[in-house]
Amino acid sequence: MIRQLWTLSVRTRAFLRRYMPTNILLDAIRTRRGLKWGIPAMLLAVPYLLAASTLTALITDDGPGCLNLLVLLCLWNTMKFIIMGPVSLILLARVRVREAVAARAQHRTTTELVKQAI
Template sequence: MIRRLWTLSVHTRAFLRRYMPTNILLDAIRTRRGLKWGVPAILLAAPYLLAASTFTTLIAAGGPGWLNLLVFLCLWNAMKFIIMGPVSLILLGRARLREGAAARAERRTMAESAEQAT
């Protein structure tokens, strides 16, 4: 039973990761080329927060209860984009440090091989 639940959760996660627009966008931001877009991606949280506010107003005015699911979904997506901004800055810093270290090591290797050639 636990095995089936685990398998179902793995397949659900893979489906959501592959086909949901926010997950696709966040995966693109996590690439080396996309890290620079992490901070502007925080701005995408604003429409989600506005939608959650609108749905909450509709619920308070006597709307259907299933709108609570949309409120949760909007808040969840807004939180993902808000968190991705600082995370992308940290990942970008790490990538630049790694690239700088690799460039220094390459220059050092080139200098050593030039010294040995003379």
């Protein structure tokens, strides 16, 4: 029973990770080329907050209760985009430090080879 639940949760996660637009966008931001877009992507949290606010107003005006699920989804996506901004800055700094260290090491080896050739 637990094994089936575990398998179902793994497959659900894989499906959501592969086909949901926000997850696709966040995966693109986590790449080396996409890290610079983390802070502008935080602006995508605003439409999700507006949608959650609008849905909440609809619910309080005797709307269907199933809209609460959409409110939760909008708030979850808002949190994902808000958190991704600072995380992308940290990842970008870490990548740039690694690149600088690799460039220095490459420069040292080339200068040592040149000195040995002379």
